[in-house]
Amino acid sequence: MEFEKHNESKKKIANFHVKLTQLLDAGLTKRGMSVRVKLKRDLAKKLGREYINSLEISSTGTIVCDGQEFDKPSPLTGKINGSSCNGWEYIEIKKDGCWVRLEELRAIWRTTKN
Template identity: 70%
Template sequence: MHIHLNDSDISQMPEHLHHLFLEWLPEHLKTKNSSFSQGLVDKLSQTEVSPKQLHVFESPTQEENTEHSHVKLSQLFDAGITKKGMPVRVKLKRGMAKKLQRDYINGLEISVKGTIVYNGEEFDKPSPLATKVNGSAANGWEYIEVKKNDQWIRLEELRQIWRNTND
């Protein structure tokens, strides 16, 4: 499990909850065996706690890592799975495809940063791009394809390659 609290989250806690949280956290972290945990306990023991961001990590299972990790397009690029200039197309949902009388938006490509630019907007996550193209929510990992070795491959397959090499 991964809990991420920033200054805003902590400051919006009701005073009683904020106090209980700051009492509970050092005790909870003492059960963890990491230098990070000890450093955070030391920081919380000081008179003033003002972290820019407070991260609390528990060791996730491999299954949780795979299911919940958010992979960005630039990570595929950095790993060499995608390359600058590779053609990209976005599959259209049935209604949009009928309206536009085609099945895909073509002519996109992987940028020098590993992202995809569409209508002047840069996307490092596929779902916002697929949603923008389709006008309604769409899973970009399923709706976006990259031409690799003369074959169109769904981003989902490329993400799986990345996950297999980064477990």
């Protein structure tokens, strides 16, 4: 019975919607970290580049783009790409000199919540 409760709890965490501010609270991101958003193929070809750079983590853990604050990644990637896409896959944070996809940081966050 205890094992079933533990598995049920793990499933809830795996499906739990994580906010960007939770990554900051956990120390996985920090204010001022560089952020880049991958462009969809057609838009990247049109603009002649693969990423939108020059974004960063705010003091509250969100990402600000064109004056709008985003606590969830998918609305940000949708705004930049002009159509919906999985922000956890399209956004990268520069951490310790390397670009890391948000989905990797989210996975780390989830393992700390088990």
